[in-house]
Amino acid sequence: MLLSEMKEGEKGIIVRIAGSGALRRRILEMGIIKGTQIHVEKYAPLKDPLELIVKGYHISLRVEEAAHITVEKTEQSVHDR
Numbered sequence: 001m002l003l004s005e006m007k008e009g010e011k012g013i014i015v016r017i018a019g020s021g022a023l024r025r026r027i028l029e030m031g032i033i034k035g036t037q038i039h040v041e042k043y044a045p046l047k048d049p050l051e052l053i054v055k056g057y058h059i060s061l062r063v064e065e066a067a068h069i070t071v072e073k074t075e076q077s078v079h080d081r
Contacts (some may be wrong), residue, residue: 001073004050004066006040012071013037019068027065031055038071 006012014036017027031054032038039053049060 001071002067003038003040003052003061003069003071004063006071006073008040008042010073011037011039012073014069015072016070017068018070023065023068027061027069030059031057032059032069037074 001012003012003014014032014034016034017024017032019027032052036054041051041053041058043050048063050063050066051058051060053059
């Protein structure tokens with residue numbers, strides 16, 4: 001599934017980062033690399049951007065940027081339990 005499709009509170013492992021050029025480089029420089037665990041902390045009130053926790057720190061990505069990242073969901077959403 002795409003990172004942009006995940007809901008608040010869900011966790012996943014990064015499987016693939018698509019795209020090229022400056023966007024891909026920027027994402028990789030933030031520590032969003034294959035095999036890294038990622039947690040969707042929350043979405044902004046208008047659903048863009050989303051706040052993520054990666055390697056213990058908080059980062060924000062626009063939804064269109066998150067659509068380039070494929071993840072494998074690892075934990076059920078807190079809201080779905």
